[in-house]
Amino acid sequence: MAAATSPNQSAHDLLFKVRAQGLLRFSLRPLSAGDLRELARIRALEQVATFLPGGRLDPSQAARRVEWIAAESTRDWLTWGIGLTAIVEDLSGQLIGYCGLNWIDSASKFQICYMLSPSFWGRGIATTSVGAVIDHARMHRICDEIIGLVPIDNVRSKKVLLRHGFAHRKNIKDGPTEIEYLVRVLQFDSA
Numbered sequence: 001m002a003a004a005t006s007p008n009q010s011a012h013d014l015l016f017k018v019r020a021q022g023l024l025r026f027s028l029r030p031l032s033a034g035d036l037r038e039l040a041r042i043r044a045l046e047q048v049a050t051f052l053p054g055g056r057l058d059p060s061q062a063a064r065r066v067e068w069i070a071a072e073s074t075r076d077w078l079t080w081g082i083g084l085t086a087i088v089e090d091l092s093g094q095l096i097g098y099c100g101l102n103w104i105d106s107a108s109k110f111q112i113c114y115m116l117s118p119s120f121w122g123r124g125i126a127t128t129s130v131g132a133v134i135d136h137a138r139m140h141r142i143c144d145e146i147i148g149l150v151p152i153d154n155v156r157s158k159k160v161l162l163r164h165g166f167a168h169r170k171n172i173k174d175g176p177t178e179i180e181y182l183v184r185v186l187q188f189d190s191a
Contacts, residue, residue, distance in 0.1 A: 026125055028085040028132060030077060031070050031098060035086050038095045039115070040066040047118040051154045053174065069102075069113075076103050082142050084113060087129055089120075096120045099129035101137060101146065110143045112161070112184075127160050134164055138186045148182040149174075158182070 031039075042048055044062035049055055057065060069084065076083035084100035097116035104111050112133065116126050137143055148161040152171065158180060166182040173179070 025090055026096070026129075027088050027090055028099065028129060029088065031073055031084050031086050033070075035095050035098075036063070036066050036070055039070075039098060042097060042115060042117050045118060048115060051151055051157060052115065053177075055177075069098075072102055073100065076101065079103070080110075080142055081140060082110075082133075082137060085129075085133070087116065087125060096125070099126065100133055101142070104147070107147065109145060109147050110137070112146050112148050114160075121156070126157075127163055130160055130164055134184065134186070144186050146184045146186065148184070150180045150182065152178045152180055 040059065040063040043052070043066055044057055044059050046056060049057060054061075054065065073083035080101075080103060082101050084098045084102065086095055087097045087099055088094065089096050097114065097120065099114035099116075100112075101110040102113045103109075112130060114126050114129060134146065137146065146166075148166050149172075150158045150161065161182050161184070164184060166184040169181045169183045171178055172181050
């Protein structure tokens with residue numbers, strides 16, 4: 001895997017890719033420090049917490065978790081040319097979640113990560129965002145494989161990954177939670 005030459009250009013390409021698909025109802029852009037408060041609020045929601053590592057967090061714990069995620073994302077953008085992106089509703093400018101790849105040191109692989117405010121569930125936003133991130137990773141040859149970790153009872157999230165070619169590899173335990181480990185191998189066009 002080679003790091004992209006310009007993280008800012010890489011982020012611009014990702015924004016362009018989503019817009020090129022005619023999806024003007026929301027945009028993807030790199031996370032910024034101004035996003036952290038709203039992401040922490042979303043992360044603390046019980047509906048969201050049910051499906052994320054660590055489960056339910058109080059607001060201060062959620063804020064610390066989001067700060068850690070943002071720091072990891074900054075590292076990934078600088079190292080690999082990809083990281084997490086903010087999902088922003090175009091009409092209102094409201095931050096509604098995030099989506100992107102996160103480098104997992106212990107697995108030496110990228111993991112697809114996404115979180116969306118419940119009021120925007122069921123609209124295809126996660127599915128489309130995941131697709132844009134995968135297309136970006138393939139276009140820039142950032143990685144050849146992406147993992148997805150989904151709690152067994154999160155059927156909707158699993159469907160998002162299956163729609164994008166992820167396949168079940170195994171089930172693993174994360175404390176008391178059983179997690180489904182899915183993998184997507186990226187195919188590259190011969191150059």
